Structure formats: structure tokens, C-alpha cells
Amino acid sequence: MAPIIVDARNLLCPMPVIRTQDAVVKLQPGDSIKVLCTDPGVLHDIPAWCRVHGHEVIDIEEHEHEISITVRVGQSG
């Protein structure tokens, strides 16, 4: 299944993390979500948030000033 897209471009941390968190809470373990961002702070913050909540970052892409991070939802929610 294609990942859910969350557009967090032009938002500064921690708002992209909050948008990720708010989207993940509606998903099931194994689902995935792709977060589009422009704040380079997400390269640290979203993986850190995933680690403390038991989710997995499965892909990070950077194109010029845009970053997309794909997360697979873990068991702990």
C-alpha cells in the first residue's frame, strides 16, 4: 500500500514531528507514512521521535531544499 503523504513543507521543527505524530496515531502497525519537509531539523528530529516510539524510518530522500522521510508504524503506537 502506498504511504500516506503528510505535507510539512515550510513548517519548522517541531511542527513536522507533531504532524507526523498526529498522522501516525490514526494508522495501524505496518502502515507507512511519507513526510515532506523543508526544515533540515527533521533529519534529526523525526528519526529521534521514531526511536522513542518504536517506529522505523525506512527511507530518507533529499532533493535540493526538500526532504522526504518515510516511516513504518511500529507496534507500540
Added chain:
Amino acid sequence: MPRQAKAVALISGGLDSLLAARVVMEQGVHVEGINFYTGFCVEGHTHAIRKKDRQRPKRNNALWSAEQLGIKLHIVDIIEEYKEVVINPQHGYGSNLNPCLDCKVFMVNKAREWIDANGFDFIITGEVIGQRPMSQRKDTMPVIARDSGAGERLVRPLCARNLPATLAEKEGWLDREHLYAFNGRSRKPQMALARQFGFEDYAQPAGGCCFLTDKQYSVKLADLWQTRGTREYDLDDIMLLKVGRHLRPRANFKIIVGREEGENRFLEGYRKRFISMIPTSHTGPLVLVDGEVEPDDIELAARLTARFSQGRDAQHVTVEVRHTDGMTQSLQVTPMPSEAIPGDWYV
């Protein structure tokens, strides 16, 4: 076997909240963290804007604390609700526009709502009596517990032995003998406890986590309120207050001048909301014009834009003006000399 008690810790990213959570975890309580985003939090948007800051380590200290503790961290957007705290603080402001006591009451109240909704037993904060002049005093501790509605469900592990017993002690979830009696502004006890727990590289404590404690930022916010005739704001307003040079040449408008590439890029995102200017004959900043302007205001703003460009000493600079409807015009202007810009135009 008695059930495991559950607590939520307010995690700011500083040392005190890190230690407070850990002290409670040491007693076998299940702890999760909560962090409130007001829009004024320093970390976060300070990372991203200025290019020179992009080389600095980028870490959210609250998330870092949660990782050190091995706990979940719930980050809660309170931007809208927090406006009432900033605009109308019941206990007043500190030395700038920082409503520290109301802020603490508000956050503990939000944490109380959270524990009620999630079946947790009590709330942990890193408060220490005497640590902060406005919000962490002996006489404000009961005010926070009372006004937040948390009452006995609020535990301050670092100074608990200086305060009456809370529900957690009465229920036997916490042993008072293993809580602390820190008092005053000294950081030495916290640093010693951090060493004992093996915490290193923690965020430097005290102040600094909220733009409202910053004098210059507060001046800009006061200017925004005064010129609009209302104390309302939105997230874009408070983000823009920390970007660029702000000059108010006339009461009806101000300009925001990008200081470098990162700020210019950030300001680009606002070109549909504000009239914007950029020099085209010379390298120069992106400038936003905030206010209701007449043609002579536009010309003045363009002359200021030229002043901050590489053409500041040129006879003429061409400035492209883009209006919010997408229409553009090109103005050839004489850069305003630095000495002609009164100091009080700088907000």
C-alpha cells in the same frame, strides 16, 4: 501485587526535567514525557532559518531527554490555546513579555487533562523552589498546583522534601526518602545528580528556552501589537519576528529585511501574504512589507531595500516590487544613505 503507577513528566529538554523524570523512574513508576509547543520555543525554528546555523548540531532537546530516559515523548501543539496566556496573563509578565507563572499553570493543567484522558496517576515537573524568580518560588508552588487543578497529583521530585506530601507519596507509589530537597539558584546539586545518573552533554539549563524571555523579541512583539491596535497574533507573525532586520519607517508599515540566503529563502514562503521587494540590478535581500501602504510608502521601502543591497553606494538601484495579487512593478530608486535612517526605525 500492586499495580505499577503511571506518571507523565513535563520534559522541557533541560536538565531539571530530565532528572525529575529519572528520579521517579528509579522508584519503579512507568513514566512517559510530554512537551508543549507554544510557538515561542527557542529550539526548533532557530535551527532552520539562517544558513550559518545549519552547521550547528540539530537536536530537539526534549526528544534527546526522552531518548536518554528511554521513554515515549508526546509533543503537543498548544499554539492556539496558548495565545490567551501570552495576551492576558493573570499573574502578569516577567521582565519582558514572559508570562512564566501563567505558562506553568497552563502547562500543568494541560498535563492534568492528559493524565485524565490517558489513565495516568500523577504529573512530574522539574521545578525547584527558588530556582526562578517568577515561577519557581516557595509561594508560587501551591498556586501552580491549585490553579492548574492538579493539586496533590503534581510531584516535584527535586524539591519534594521541602513541600507537603503528595498523592504519590500517600499512595505509596513514591518513597519520600528517595526524593530530593533542592532549593535555590545553585545548579550544583543537579549537576551532581546528573553525574550520579551518568547524564552527560545535557542542554545548558536556565532561561533561554522561550523567545518571550528575550528583550529584543519582546520589543518586536509589543511593536506588532501596538501598531495593529490588537494583541492578537498568529504563528506566522511570531515566526517572522525572529527573522531578519525589522524597520518601521512609518506607523502604517514595517519592512522585514532578509540578512542572508537562509533568511531570504524562508521569507520567500511569505510572498503571497506580503508585498515583497528584491533588487534586480544588484545582489540584495528579499524584503517583506508588512502593513497597509500607499505609493510613497512603496518607494520608501524600495529605497531601504536598495540600501541593504550591494548597490548601496550606486546612483540608482532597480527594485522589483511584487504585490500580493502577483502583479509586479519595477522601480528605479536612489538607495537611502545609512546616515539618513534614524536609529528608532530599527525595531
